[in-house]
Amino acid sequence: MSATPQRRRVGRRLIAGVAAVAAATGVMTAAVPAGADSGARQAGHGHGKHGRTVDVQLLSFNDLHGNLEPPDGSSGQVTEERPDGTTTQVDAGGAEYLASSLRSARKGEKYSVTAAAGDMIGASPLLSGLFHDEPTIEALNKLDLDVTGVGNHEFDEGRAELERMQKGGCHPEDGCFEKDEKGRDKTFEGADFPYLAANVTDEKTGKPILKPYTVWKHKGVKIGFIGVTLEGTPDIVSAEGVKGLEFHDEIETVDKYAEELDRKGVKSIVALIHEGGAPASPSYNYDCDSPGPGDGISGPITDIAKGITPKVDALVTGHTHEAYACTVPDPKGQPRTVTSASSFGKLYTDTTLTYDRKTKDIVRTSVKSANHVVSREQEKAPDITALIERWNELAAPIANEAVGHIAGDIPGRGATTPESPLGDLIADAQLEHAKSLDEKAELALMNPGGIRADLVHKASGSEGDGVVTYGEAFTVQPFSNTVNLVDLTGEQLVTALQQQVSGPNEESPKILQVSDGLTYTLDLTKSGADRVVADSIELNGEAIDPAKTYRVAMNSFLAGGGDGFEALGEGANPLVGGDDLQALNDYLKANSSADQPIDPPKADRITVVD
Structure with missing residues (x-):
């Protein structure tokens, strides 16, 4: 659903307005006992130079949709199941708190990578949407996001605008939104992290419009990330937004690039898939592996998870705005983690990937995953607060x-x-x-x-x-x-x-x-x-x-x-x-x-x- 016409008009109005202004935590586990945490991750596996295995922390989230400020009402709450079976609503989300949560989770971790599964931008509140989502990309850079796949909303304003999000540059019609200390136009720098679009190709060349995969490396550990959006993206985005593009089958695409990574010696692979499922309970701490692996989740992602090559070790998913950390059997019947962290930055997922230095692969039976609430009772990240205040000042003439x-x-x-x-x-x-x-x-x-x-x-x-x-x-x-x-x-x-x-x-x-x-x-x-x-x-x-x-x-x-x-x-x-x-x-x-x-x-x- 394209947002270009309104944002152009508002952008011009904004420029005039700006000129006038210028004159903690909840847990859900999958395939592990309750209470698994980073402390447990540090123990039991050799982290020294000579240890055969090391535990890699994978932090992930999805469907942020430019929600830099805490969402209002029910959009800013997650459902939590209590020990007595009743449920309660917990206020959650906001980039200031998400930054604090991620930074706290990384403390003491020697191997930590942060990934996302699409829809970081698009359908955004005014604070981000008014500026073509430049504020959100800037915030994600500060959150130290390492990689994300594209979602359908990354195409709301079309291919050229998505490429600008990656590479930087001022908007072709609205120009630059900020000034530097000398009053000169301040150029948008773009994302520090790669956007992956393995199954989105140019209809003329047949080549992916962005990188299909990337390899994260740290102290000899290598993990490949493949990013895809749902094949049905053209059905839910305006025709102008996907003009000249083709969207391909998720399973076939992931299998293709998993094979390519394998040939290059990258045996540990995570798929970032902007497609999701529906857990049987709305509670973020619901055990969707009860009574058996994956029994508590349904929807498109289940068939995708069952079909993707066993070369892929974990799936980080999104799109449905649901919360789950499940294990769904791969084509060989082996358990494989499939996660989603709700939406709007209300949750983040902490997954332990045990990396075998000899085989260069993930020890699948040791994979653990849990969703955690991004609590608003913790301290805000000051740098994100400053970012929000800066952009709010620019937006104020219209927003209020x-x-x-x-x-x-x-x-x-x-x-x-x-x-x-x-x-x-x-x-x-x-x-x-x-x-x-x-x-x-x-x-x-x-x-x-x-x-x-x-x-x-x-x-x-x-x-x-x-x-x-x-x-x-x-x-x-x-x-x-x-x-x-x-x-x-x-x-x-x-x-x-x-x-x-x-x-x-x-x-x-x-x-x-x-x-x-x-x-x-x-x-x-x-x-x-x-x-x-x-x-x-x-x-x-x-x-x-x-x-x-x-x-x-x-x-x-x-x-x-x-x-x-x-x-x-x-x-x-x-x-x-x-x-x-x-x-x-x-x-x-x-x-x-x-x-x-x-x-x-x-x-x-x-x-x-x-």
């Missing part, structure tokens, strides 16, 4: 502008139901914008993946309860899609609703958020397309007529058939409207005030049977 008022929390990303209150609000805002362009507009549809946060009644650092700032709204909708209008027949509309739970979305449904007036029943006791009860679909109390034409609003991502909604991509008589974030802000301004804030929508348009 009030755009509306709400009477309570409006869950979006953090909603626990298929229909979210914030999804309803956004759909209503898009319909109102669409009606200003074409009075025939009748309904609006919003993809759930485009809602990146909640609107929180009292957000962190807010001056007053209920105030929605531009920065908070930006965090909810950072992609800068346009609000488009198309004609759909009733038959196409019904098909689109059925595509929420069928085809590529059958295993992981993507429930569209709907504007006021559209109602239907979602029966989760059924399977496939039948889960959408066709004869229950009504618009303003009238059954959908298959032969009738309806004027439907949606963002440009959906209008292009994104997220597997092919029927929406078949719309006729398209009309491109304004920016979706502006549509939301206009709706909030027109329909709320300090005296009359917007009440959270009831989210009762879709009747769910489960």
Whole structure:
């Protein structure tokens, strides 16, 4: 979902604004007893010059999405299971705390490498997104990240922008955002760590657009890292973002480069895969190897893990924003660690890789892994605090502008139901914008993946309860899609609703958020397309007529058939409207005030049977 148009416009506004301003810890283990820690890692294996094995600490995380500041509401919490079986929510995350956690974890470790599994940038809050994610890359450099694979969101602004993140240079249109001590443009330096994109190739040359792998070396120890994103990236990113690129099978690609590394004498290999799974419990300390290895996890990563060559010793994964540290059997039936550290920097994974100096391989039976909470009760990293303050000063002229008022929390990303209150609000805002362009507009549809946060009644650092700032709204909708209008027949509309739970979305449904007036029943006791009860679909109390034409609003991502909604991509008589974030802000301004804030929508348009 490309974010380029809005960020360009905001960037120019930002430059003018800046010119005016210038005149601890929780644990989940896999395949090891509870309580395994770095102290245990240091003992029992020869760390001296003549020891055959050494323990390498692999610290990893995923799906940071530019969340430098602690995320608000449920987006900034992890679920923890207590000894008595009850659960509690723990506040977590924020780059200042992530830096402290990683630095503390590295203390006393002679061999430590830090890796990530994609989506470090993209869909970012305003503090990072406003500056094309330069602040996040700078923060990751300070966190001493050694390597990351690409995720789908690394392509939100296209290949050229991803390459700029790697190599540096000022933005081609917005220019340089900072000045040096002499008032000259300060050039963005890019990532100190390699971005890996083994399965992303130029469609003309067939070559990877970035390095496919890298080899970490320390005191004679060599570990290869291969980075891939999910093959289905083009289905969830705007067409412009992946123009000229091809995305290949994850298993085939990892196997190819694992073989190449093996031929070069690199026997210890970790795959960084931006694809994930779903654990049976939302608790980060859930044992997903109970009753047996990998029994508590499902989803795409399980088949990938079972298919990737045994030459790969561990998989660091992401994309689903879930927390797990499991063992999934490789093609030879041997246990192999598969991990994911939730999202937004709320967790990090500490994995012990026992390296055999003689074979140059990992002793697989000795691999241990645990997820740890990035607690907000620890000290903040001062250098990251300074970085955040510096960029916040630049963003302040825009970020703090009030755009509306709400009477309570409006869950979006953090909603626990298929229909979210914030999804309803956004759909209503898009319909109102669409009606200003074409009075025939009748309904609006919003993809759930485009809602990146909640609107929180009292957000962190807010001056007053209920105030929605531009920065908070930006965090909810950072992609800068346009609000488009198309004609759909009733038959196409019904098909689109059925595509929420069928085809590529059958295993992981993507429930569209709907504007006021559209109602239907979602029966989760059924399977496939039948889960959408066709004869229950009504618009303003009238059954959908298959032969009738309806004027439907949606963002440009959906209008292009994104997220597997092919029927929406078949719309006729398209009309491109304004920016979706502006549509939301206009709706909030027109329909709320300090005296009359917007009440959270009831989210009762879709009747769910489960």
